[in-house]
Structures are given as C-alpha cells and as structure tokens.
Amino acid sequence: MSTYSDDTKTEIIHTRSMKNLVVFTVLFLATACATSPGGRKQLLLMPKGQMDSMGQQSFAQMKSQQRTIRSGPVFNWVTCTTNEILRAIGENPSRWEVQLFADDSPNAFALPGNKMGVHTGNTRLAGSTAELAAVIGHEIAHVKAEHGNERVSQNLLAQGGLVLANIAFGQSEQTDQLIMAGLGVGVLMPFSRAHEKEADLLGLDYLVRAG
Numbered sequence: 001m002s003t004y005s006d007d008t009k010t011e012i013i014h015t016r017s018m019k020n021l022v023v024f025t026v027l028f029l030a031t032a033c034a035t036s037p038g039g040r041k042q043l044l045l046m047p048k049g050q051m052d053s054m055g056q057q058s059f060a061q062m063k064s065q066q067r068t069i070r071s072g073p074v075f076n077w078v079t080c081t082t083n084e085i086l087r088a089i090g091e092n093p094s095r096w097e098v099q100l101f102a103d104d105s106p107n108a109f110a111l112p113g114n115k116m117g118v119h120t121g122n123t124r125l126a127g128s129t130a131e132l133a134a135v136i137g138h139e140i141a142h143v144k145a146e147h148g149n150e151r152v153s154q155n156l157l158a159q160g161g162l163v164l165a166n167i168a169f170g171q172s173e174q175t176d177q178l179i180m181a182g183l184g185v186g187v188l189m190p191f192s193r194a195h196e197k198e199a200d201l202l203g204l205d206y207l208v209r210a211g
C-alpha cells in the first residue's frame with residue numbers, strides 16, 4: 001500500500017529535483033568564480049572547450065561570408081606582428097589564427113578558441129607597427145582573459161530566471177533555445193567598458209614584453 005497518492009509523490013519528487021537544481025546552481029556559481037589576469041573577479045560558467053568551439057564556429061562562418069586576404073605585404077605585416085607578440089608572452093603562434101578581412105571599417109575582433117580578425121580598414125589607419133601591435137595586443141588580451149566566457153556567463157545569468165522557469169515546467173526545447181541564443185549573442189557581442197580597459201592594460205604589458 002502506498003503512503004502517498006500519485007500526485008503527492010510526483011510533487012515531492014518535483015520539489016526535490018528543484019531543490020537539487022538550486023543547490024547545484026549555487027555550488028556551480030561558487031566554483032565558477034575566477035580571477036582575471038587583470039585581477040578582477042570574473043564569473044566563468046562555460047567550459048573552456050565549449051567556448052572555444054563556439055568561437056571557432058563563429059569564425060568559420062565569418063570567413064565564409066567575408067573575403068579574407070591571405071598573402072601580400074599587409075597580410076605578412078599582420079601575421080608577423082601577431083606572431084611576435086604571441087611568442088613574447090609564451091604562446092605558440094601555431095595554436096592561434098589571425099585573419100585579415102577585406103573590410104573598410106577600422107575594426108579588429110577576437111573570439112574564444114584563439115581566433116582574431118583584423119580589418120583592412122584598421123591596417124590602413126595604423127601608421128606604424130607599434131600602432132598595429134597595440135590593436136593586436138588588445139585583441140589577444142580579450143582571448144587570454146576569457147572575456148567571451150564572462151560575457152556569455154553574464155548573459156546566461158540574466159536569462160537564469162527564464163531558464164529555471166522553463167526547466168521547472170519541463171519545457172526543455174525552449175530552454176535549449178534560450179541558452180543557445182544567450183551563447184550565440186554573448187560570443188559576438190561587444191565587450192563591456194571593464195573588459196576594454198583590462199584588454200588595454202594587458203595589451204600594453206604584452207607590447208612591453210615584445211619590445
């Protein structure tokens with residue numbers, strides 16, 4: 001003979017799994033706190049491997065949508081400058097990828113998974129190798145300091161309430177969509193002021209080390 005009716009039993013199991021989820025989330029958040037190379041406390045919720053593969057996917061998509069320049073003096077300039085900075089900070093250049101995008105806007109960007117893009121608009125604006133190096137050092141710093149992961153984690157936290165509600169109501173498909181939206185937007189969103197400042201300071205340190 002059963003002590004509980006089926007409904008009560010379901011409710012108890014449901015409450016217990018919700019409690020487990022909350023405990024798990026709190027533990028997860030507690031262990032996900034890291035310190036950035038610039039000495040800031042950061043929240044990193046995503047496994048590094050997953051961030052890297054998301055960055056690699058986004059980068060592959062960009063390369064398929066926009067022309068890249070893979071030879072010539074400007075390409076060599078960007079590649080040599082990048083490699084010199086990487087070697088100076090103990091990174092193996094073969095584990096990084098920098099691409100020169102045929103784009104007139106004066107931009108550069110970095111993605112998790114050691115991916116960087118420099119626009120031709122940026123190389124035209126840079127008057128010297130030191131100026132180009134300042135931009136590239138800044139982008140390397142975004143990757144090294146895991147700013148992408150931090151951005152995605154903040155997005156996930158902001159959506160946390162919605163995600164938890166969906167989990168509670170068993171709408172796993174919607175939850176997956178929400179998480180994926182948060183991740184995708186997070187990878188490609190501009191960085192915050194704090195991230196920009198930290199990337200500037202770290203980037204300067206890299207330049208000093210590279211001489």
Ligand SMILES: [Zn+2]
Binds near residue numbers: 138142191195199
């Ligand atoms: Zn930046």
